Amino acid sequence: METQKKNIFVLGMDEENAEKLNQVPGSENLIFHQLLSYDYIHDFEHTPMDEIMESARQQLKGFDGSIDGMLWLFDFPGVLMGPILCKEFGIQTAEPLSVFKAENKYLSRVEQQKVIPECTPKFFGFNPGDPESIKKIDLEYPFWIKPAISFSGHLGFEIKSDQDLGHAVDQIQHRKDLFADPYFTLEKQIEMSEDMHHASEKIFVAEQIISGKQCTLEGYIYNGEFDFHGLIDSFRYPNRMSFSRYQYPSKIPQRVQKQMHEKAEKILRRMGYENASFNIEFFWDRKNEELWLLEINTRISQSHCNLFKMVDGVLSHKIPIDLALGRRPELPHRKGEYKLAAKLFLRSFIAGKVTRSPSKEQIREIEKEFDAEITHTVTEGMQLEDLKWQDSYSYVLTILYLGAQSQKELLDKFDIIANKLDIEVEGKKIRSKQGRRM
Template identity: 30%
Template sequence: MQDIAEQPPWAGVDPVGSSGTPREVLVVCSTFRDHRELPRLARPGLTYLFHDYASTSLEELIDGRAEGLDGVADPIAEIARIRAEVSGRDIAAIVSTDDYPGSALAAVVAKVLGLPGPDPRVNLICQHKYLSRMAQASIVPEAIPPFWAIDVAEGAALPEAIAFPVFVKPMKSFFSIGAQRIDCAAELAEAKRRWVALDDFFLPLERLLEREARVGIGSTRLIAEGLLKGQQVTVEGYAFGGEVNILGVVDSIFFPGTLAFSRFDYPSSLPEDVQERMEEMARRLMGGLGFDNGLFNVEMMYDGREDRIAIIEINPRMASQFADLYEKVDGTNAYEVLLDIGTGVRPSPKRRQGVYQFAASCVLRSFEDYLVVALPSEDQLSALEYLYPDIRVEIHATAGRKLSDELQDGTSFRYGIITLGGRDLAEVLTRFDDVRARLGIALLPVDRAKSVNGGGSRSAGCLQTQGPA
């Protein structure tokens, strides 16, 4: 994280285009996808200020790689700092694609500066799992499983009505960390112990909730829910001027027998009438919540046997991993919608006007830990972009480090994402296999790496990415 004592937490980049004096878009808690996608968009007269605050530290904290937050922990102080830094600048929009704390922080800053953005209170209610469930139950009760708030304080009693097995997750999390099936009270007691000491992780949400909604979290940090079954999807959309619209429905595909994502497919394979019901439910839900002037995504589950749609959770932000899926199939990148809303322009996304009929975001993942021996060079990546001009390649690994040294979900090891388009799923998967082979990623089993470091040949026994990805 940048040293805030020496420089502001953002740095300007060259404008996409210029028309008179460029206006500035403040990208709060900017991500690597923001840096990759925004400069691709031809937006004359706009330049970007990329802001950084706490996200990386929070990831390390929840992942067990840090004992406390370094740098700014109080979001209220950060709001005051942002106001001071942008004073006198021509700010065109305040946007964020960051899950935590970016989207909530951006909503507050937009409100303070009088710019378009979701109501901070609504954003925060969506993010707090229990408050969100309470609101969902009042709007779409038919789609909500039973749920219970869990106090993690030592000696706190469990809700009397709780019925195992349940699915448990923290009131605020990301990357599926801490989300797990719990089959008995003893397992739940073990899960509670993990979260009781993570005051720093919940601090930004606690402080913002106190400011905007006059509620707190305290030690009630977990939520238990009835189990859901079926096919999981993400319904993504946006609200502008009181009107809720849908961008698309994306299928979530898991590795068999796990909760680890294998890929995300667009368009969804669900029947059209089911998708229409999901879209109508998302409109009713987000409209009922009062969500406006922002993007959102609602994770849902469809049980084909019961013909039942259930809501998993709401994310009051765009799903940046899906942004170019829509571009490939529909012809509009979701970042364009983000900029439109942020600058007060009604979005007009295209539909089925993209180069491809199908697109998928495929995950490179292992269920064993490995030492990263080799990663693709810039020349290799350039060659892939020449072969597949619309490809997106993300490498979430570092040569010389173990996969477990990066942010992981606790059950598997993700080390890359490849997004491609094609005629259909079969063609995309064929292209994915080709790309994976060309990447040249080499992984060495951790136990073997220890013996190799003791004097053996380091290249012996390396696993190429066509192995257990």
């Protein structure tokens, strides 16, 4: 007798993720349904969030079949929409309030301060539209400011002086409500204490700068039991704020990884978060033997999915699929083709016109030659300022996923590929410039 296939709805599923979800073992018994398009969900700048949510509800209500699970793979707003919709439609996942506590960077810091103060930097919530609120920031320079809700480092700035702060606030002013307005629309749809709602009105966070070796801990909670399936190291361009690559597996000592596990479990239990995946970013200050928590994300990191496949043998998409179906996730360990893998970024640190860009055919040839996956984000003649959702310091031109048997092999491959891509901005060739230290 033929097994009845289960229906899983995926918020904002795009073609790339549809392909990857269907590569996961057991996916032949599943049907993945797109719940709204990626572009529509992320058009919250022009489409009211109430309207986006209602479109999702109507699609689910109109489905003629069983809704067996729901998952989301992207950051805001999907990570907040998903738990609300799951609760309304009786689908198992984390409680919406626990997700809001984790995802709102100010609320998250408040919770962290209560249970892991030793890992929590000094911080202040403020509203860039309120001069009095800004005056109350009591931090020594340099410090960092960022929206309480955002993604991809958008509207984040390092502040080294009064002049920097004034310049950043000026840049933020006309964009400060871009994330805040849709966030508050979603927040109104969950039960939250008056004190917490008042706290969430601080839409930006100023934080003491933390430093050390940056990494991301990936894991999940199933029926109250924690499991951690990987630690990924983050590298920045030398003397820059922008990321150059994410590399798996981590080189951080096991004793430090164990500390991360303990801190992660402590804060997530405090928030009441369970039956869902997470990734938590840490800094390990080796010199001072300090561990700092940067932020909590209530999902798997798409940046790491391919890395797990290359090293361990299966895309980490398997984790949210299993959790959506109420199953304990199981992943293989070190069953992949490579000893290490990385997501690497080729960036421009100058604005201007792209004066040379490879063709699709050239990119496909490079992918085949190096067993790479390449996402090229620019075209010849494009102005880099037109790219959306960039950090405040650079422009992503190309993203590559590469596997290797050693770090030297990995970075040598990337240097060769960057040279073959032969991208130019304002007539200047863009090179890899990857830092080679741990």
